[in-house]
Amino acid sequence: MKKAQPINVSRRHFIAAGLTAGAGLTLGLAIPGIAKSEETGPGLAGSDQADSTLAPNAFVRIGTDDQVTVIAKHLEMGQGTHTGMATLVAEELDARWSQIEVVAAPADANRYNNLLWGPVQGTGGSTAIANAYEQMRKAGAAARAMLVTAAAARWQVSEETITVRKGVVSHEASGRRASFGELAEEAAALPVPDAVLLKSPDEFHLIGKDVVRKDVGVKTDGSALFTQDVERPGMLVAVVTHPPRFGATVKSLDDSAALKQTGVRGVVQISSGVAVLGDHTWSALQGRKALRVEWDETNAMQIGSDEIFADYLRRLDEPGVTARTDGDADALLSGSGKVLSTDYRFPFLAHAAMEPLNCVIEQHDDGSVELWYGAQIQTMDQGVVAKTLGIEPSKVRINTLFAGGSFGRRANPAADYVREAAEILKATGGKVPIKLVWSREDDTQGGWYRPAYMHRIEAILDDNGLPKAWRNRIVGQSIAAGTAFEEVMVKNGVDGTSVEGAANLPYAIPNLKVELQSTKLPIPIQWWRSVGSTHTAFATETFIDQLSHEAGIDPVEYRRQLLKEHPRHLGVLDLAVRQSQWGQPISSNRARGVAVHESFNSYVAMVAEVTVNDDKSYTVDRVDVAVDCGIAVNPDIIRAQMEGGLGFGLSAVLTSEITIDNGAVVQSNFHDYTVLRANQMPDIRVHIVPSAEAPTGVGEPATPVIGPAVANALSSLTGKTYHQLPIRAA
């Protein structure tokens, strides 16, 4: 073990202290009228703790009580980002982990924007650590520098002779010591430094260690506050009846029986349906049951999943818009060689976060409004609420709470549920605070699904059995079309979220074409944990296995031959294979399957071991996961996200499916929208590739890889191809 050393200043990396300059790719999201600096004022919740003396920037506060408060700009929805943000600040501050508290930042895109998204505050695309890695460290380093300067002045010694360790500032020669709290007032009187020194990785005390999550205490004693738990004086609970079929509207409404229910206080019509307000959740739900609504179904959707897939299958015969083309795959595929071809089919999927959607909103006397909920894209939500209520976005104050999961749902491109809450507030004259609550049925049937897709992949092998030509056609709805994200995400008619994972296929194939047909349906859709990779990884990684079987080459060896130019893919593949028992004997009803995939700049490989029973049921017994996400900021949280992300993906492999029949959603709750349970969870071993690369996200990249790993294991046992999810039997 290396002995703790005082930081050697010369080895520190000197860096400009500006906290807004982003590293890497900047996506300037075009969200009209909400990203202007003058519209989001300072002074909102969370940023100005009264008892915090030292406030060098928007992210760290140090009080005379020695408490360090980290202001987290990202939503904590389970992925551990509050702990991640705090780790980065605490590392450079050399704080004691126990003295750190985390609070959620207010909605303020000027200070809390996602540096990879331009002037927009939000969490998603596994960007939190990636965008904030340097920003949060600089924030901590600036505070540290001020404490050091204050101590040097107080003790009349040079700054170079001062050390900071675990929240204690000391001068070793004289034995003088002071806590952060004791120095906070003097430090606060100093100018904020223009430039700060950042540690080199070998100086890290917290980054790379299994720092305990900040939220385990409140999440094990029932005290963690979720939106569902918020109470405001005079608050009413609202539930909404939505049309049973997509596209239907209210024709007539009879609320007389509903209003007679005990505790029901009102019924209002809003653009998405009819809201019933009650003293509490139960009365609102009972009121909704008694509501009589007749729906106008003139424009309602009349078709269902069967018709949608039949249409998509026909479309696979037609070329789409080209998303990538190398060489001339079309020519080779219409030539004389043997063409291998598989059609894939992926259903709609609901996010089904454990906490159904909800949002609390209240109007103040000055006309401003305040919200409490698990806000994921604060800047967009602010704009939508402002527009709905006819006020300035700066008058929309958001308190971001823990979200009971999201998996993308709370990053809704239309801010659908937030807007619903605002509409109810408006329809009731803003007189009382409203808690909008979606039931599980509302959440399951309310749309905004992972779109259904079909793929067709065709290939021809060369004399060595390696793919010479590959064409991947994709058909499905575009998530970005018609949203504020369209401008940056749709390029030349191709929605990047529909083809990611397919258009950037890493395998060395000289003639490669990826085509997309974007369809239009009245079913609202959006991103679902790992977005395009949820389907592209399955199609491409099972098809590669199919080709390897055709070539008679071991699937791992096959991939290695095609990934020579992709060391990070190879790195995770080799690690997962080495740690698993790949190639070892295994009983005759069991098999292993492999898959490797990059998403959100993180690389994941898995080896899954499955057992197939006589009745064709199967279990996933063990999975070895290898991940390369650059510098591992918190290995234990990385392991947790690999476990959880894998489990989330496994639900969609084993059992989850939303089907539409005649314009209506068939499933309604967890009895028919079934999800993974503890007894179906494999034994998981996570292996992290040591890396000095910039850190990338871990919330999503495990989700897409489990499906193909499981399907490939099943295939090697049964000889069948699995081309439709979920796989209900082997």
Next chain:
Amino acid sequence: MQTLTINGIDHQFDAPDDMPLLWVIRDLIGLKGTKYGCGIGQCGACTVLIDGVAQRSCMVPVSSITGLKITTIEGADDATARAVRTAWQELAVPQCGYCQSGQIMAATDLLSRNPNPSDEEISNQMGSTICRCCTYHRVKLAVRRAADTLA
């Protein structure tokens, strides 16, 4: 006016007979640790102990349990519950946390009936409580660890 003893304290409230215990606990009494996840007995987020036995409070009409003693996550503090909570913290089980009250109540229920469960018994009992963050891997390890510390 009805009365319920929750975590050793008598609470008085007015509720229709068919109101599920879940909503009485949450909305009338104000104990928010017990969660709503499905309302139909599928997910276990609403699990409480009624006279020491785990039950889904969304399925229990409040009128059916007069005189019984209810323990919610806030009051789960016997040796078993403490061992479960400690194991949960040591293994950093929670992610979003929303299901975790239910998980902890289900684990406490199992270990108080069966202090040394087999892996299969753990899997089956915990299989009743949905976690969409899929913390199941650690849930199972944590139940095992709690059982070991209680042994």
